[in-house]
Amino acid sequence: MVSETGGQKGGGTMLTGSGQILLKLFESLEQKHAQLLVELNRAVESDTEALRLLKPLTIRTTAANQMFGVVWLIRHGIVGSEAVVKLKGGEYVCANLSRQEAHALELAVGAEVAVLINNTEITLATGPEKLRLSARNQLWGSVGRIELDQVEAEIIVNLKGNEETLSAVMTRASAERMRLKPGLQCRAIFKANAVLLATLAC
Incomplete structure (x- = not known):
């Protein structure tokens, strides 16, 4: 110029x-x-397959954990419903919701859904396999990464199917007391009413 x-x-x-x-x-x-x-x-x-894979990318949420799967089983009670979702890694997650919510989401066997869980709702355990807990969801995996600050610790868990990861938050003191380290086998435990399901609106 x-x-x-x-x-x-x-x-x-x-x-x-x-x-x-x-x-x-x-x-x-x-x-x-x-x-x-x-x-x-x-x-x-x-390309219908490409659309199916790209659709989940449009979901925005504040939940730290976002996984995808299909409804494997659904049961309706008088008031509530129970949905079992098979994740792409082969794990199963159980979610409790009201019948009204299930109807609004148009849940049916085979429907694709996003599974949303806040990381504060997840508890980690490294105890024996025979330990009995009231929580419906207990997913096996291993510690992948640990992020620490002065008070809290964020633990990234690689699930057993190696297709999904979960984020769990606990106090730093708890993480140190459990002697968590990368590669350690653990279970991610959370209740069925801590799970939120989402579907894509047509």
Whole structure:
């Protein structure tokens, strides 16, 4: 770009030959990029499998844990419903919800759902397998990563199927008392009423 100082007709700027070439190149690339996006959108729209995989990416939530699966079993009572979701790694998660909620979500066997759990609702255990607990959900895995601050600890658990991870929060003192470290086998424990289910609205 070349600048001219002001005079009787005023100053100004003009593109050099090289600048004009770069501008044309940019405009051409911008046009090709727009065409590429159109072609990609058309390809995705015609690919049902790609749509199925991409849909979960549009879900936004404050829950620290977001996993995906299909409804494996659903039971309806007079007031409440119980849904069992099979995660993509093969684990099963049980969720309790009202019949009204189940109806609003249009839950049915085979329906794809997102499983949402706050990390404060998850308890970790490293005790024996025969330990009996009232919590319906007990998923086996191993400690993947530990993040510590002065008060709290966030534990990332790699689930047994190696397809999903869970985040659990506890006090730093509890994590140190349990001697948690990467690779340690553990169970992620949470109640069925701590699970939120989400479906994609059509």
